[in-house]
Amino acid sequence: MTAAVGTVGGPFGDGTHDVRVAPDIVLSQKYPFVLPPLGYATKAVEPAVDAVTLRTHHERVHAAHVAALNAALAEHAALHAYSLGELLMGLRKWPAAVRPVVRRDGGGHANHALYWKLLAPGAPSAMTPGGKLADMITRDFGSRDALQRALQTAAEAPAGDGWVWLVKTATSRLAVRTLPDEDSPLLEGELPIVGIDVWEHAFTPRYRGRRAEYVQAVLARLNWDVAGAQIE
Ligand code: MN3
Numbered sequence: 001m002t003a004a005v006g007t008v009g010g011p012f013g014d015g016t017h018d019v020r021v022a023p024d025i026v027l028s029q030k031y032p033f034v035l036p037p038l039g040y041a042t043k044a045v046e047p048a049v050d051a052v053t054l055r056t057h058h059e060r061v062h063a064a065h066v067a068a069l070n071a072a073l074a075e076h077a078a079l080h081a082y083s084l085g086e087l088l089m090g091l092r093k094w095p096a097a098v099r100p101v102v103r104r105d106g107g108g109h110a111n112h113a114l115y116w117k118l119l120a121p122g123a124p125s126a127m128t129p130g131g132k133l134a135d136m137i138t139r140d141f142g143s144r145d146a147l148q149r150a151l152q153t154a155a156e157a158p159a160g161d162g163w164v165w166l167v168k169t170a171t172s173r174l175a176v177r178t179l180p181d182e183d184s185p186l187l188e189g190e191l192p193i194v195g196i197d198v199w200e201h202a203f204t205p206r207y208r209g210r211r212a213e214y215v216q217a218v219l220a221r222l223n224w225d226v227a228g229a230q231i232e
Contacts, residue, residue, distance in 0.1 A: 025113070026109065026113035027085035027088075030080060030081070030084070033070055035058075035062060035063050036113050038058055040121035042054045042058075045120070045121055045221060047217070048119070048217040048220065049119065053200070053204050057112070057200060065105040065112065068104075069105040069106050072102075076094075076098050079094060084109060084110055088110060088186040091103060107181075107183055110184050111192070114192055117226045118194060118195070118222055118223055119222070120221045120223040127224045128144065129224045130224065130225070130228055133227060134228075139174075148216070150176045151176055151194075151196065152216060154176045154178045155214070157178045162183070163182075163183075164176065164178055164195075164196045164215065165177040165179060165185050165192055165193075166192075166194035167185040168190065168231055170189050177190070191230060196218050198211055198215070
């Protein structure tokens with residue numbers, strides 16, 4: 001996934017995957033926004049996320065966020081100069097009519113793009129956090145296991161539709177957040193590092209509401225290089 005962006009209906013299952021993905025590939029996109037390719041086969045992250053769920057989620061749900069965002073921004077030419085990251089961080093500055101769409105569909109676009117990158121295809125790896133991120137996890141959580149427990153606990157919060165996040169706060173600390181719907185941590189000026197879409201996946205047949213089990217499965221194949229790249 002070294003190409004900056006893909007197109008709707010872009011390549012699937014081409015087997016290519018580059019873990020050294022720039023953190024802001026999608027956040028730097030400007031109108032018109034495009035759906036990035038997964039960069040791996042839809043079966044490649046089974047059993048954590050099954051192929052049907054992955055494909056539907058990418059081709060329909062994520063694509064719908066992109067289409068809705070483009071449709072709404074078509075009439076707001078003044079916003080075409082801003083990147084997706086700027087649109088989310090500056091939400092309060094935009095016309096009231098467009099704010100809900102930027103929040104829901106701009107957030108949905110950015111959130112899902114990061115989530116796809118964070119899933120490591122192929123056999124579950126023994127990948128662990130490294131570099132600066134590893135140091136920050138030790139400093140702010142004590143250990144990776146403690147971070148995992150915090151993320152699993154956060155996933156159990158009765159947030160309804162939402163995501164569990166590991167963020168870098170404005171004071172450069174790591175923190176776990178549970179945010180509703182498609183709210184991006186960027187709305188509050190916090191940098192997304194790990195984002196786990198809880199709602200849809202926690203209720204697929206494989207998990208049937210066992211959210212902690214789903215979060216554990218995702219973390220077991222998390223691409224920590226991608227997570228680490230978010231703060232480099
Ligand atoms: Mn989703």
